[in-house]
Amino acid sequence: GKPLIPYDEIGAETLSNLVDAFYARVSAHPQLAPIFPDDLTETARKQKQFLTQYLGGPNIYSAEHGHPRLKARHHPFPITPDRAQAWLECMSEAMDEVGLSGKFRETFFNRLVLTAHHMVNDYDSEE
Template sequence: MMNTPENTLYIRMGGEATLQKLVTLFYDKVAKHPDLAPIFPDDLTLTAEKQYKFLSQFFGGPPLYSQEYGHPMLRARHLPFEITPTRAKAWLACMHETLDQMELDKQVKDEMLSRFTTTAYHMMNTPE
């Protein structure tokens, strides 16, 4: 399916409200995950805000992250954190569980998971 400004994944997923819910549910899981919590701050407020802004543009919505922080440079920004294959899988498991909680069209969910999977494995920077 070709994305047009009216048909981006951001729009098809439900836009701002859906993305806010996704980020909230997701970081509730991250905060409790034994493999992920050690590399995240205790207060996830700013992290969740940045994730929301990034995902907005990642899925074709407003470029909120770039407007505030410049180019995302995902890999470079994640280099200070030890992202192992186990952590990438844990991150994806939390996201998969979050998406399962959301009332999303299966095609939209599958498209989101595909993009998350590619990105999560691209962020790995440390062997086990």
């Protein structure tokens, strides 16, 4: 059949639910919560914009915030290998919660693994 844009495959509603389920876990995670703001409303809004374009949808993150420069935007936060792993666990559980499965989930998650590892900027601190 016709190749789908990943964003069209997941749909705006499921993507939004995924991000909400993800940050609910982040805010309860002992290693992640301390480096995030208490109110994750704006963080979730930006992440929905970012993942929309990451999955091939409209470039609504860049339209509002400019080039993602994701690694640079993470520099203020100590991202250890453990925190990258925790981020990915929260995302995997959120994917379970919203019912993502199969090839789509596998491909999406594998891309996030690479991006998460790229964000690591603190190899010293053991938490």
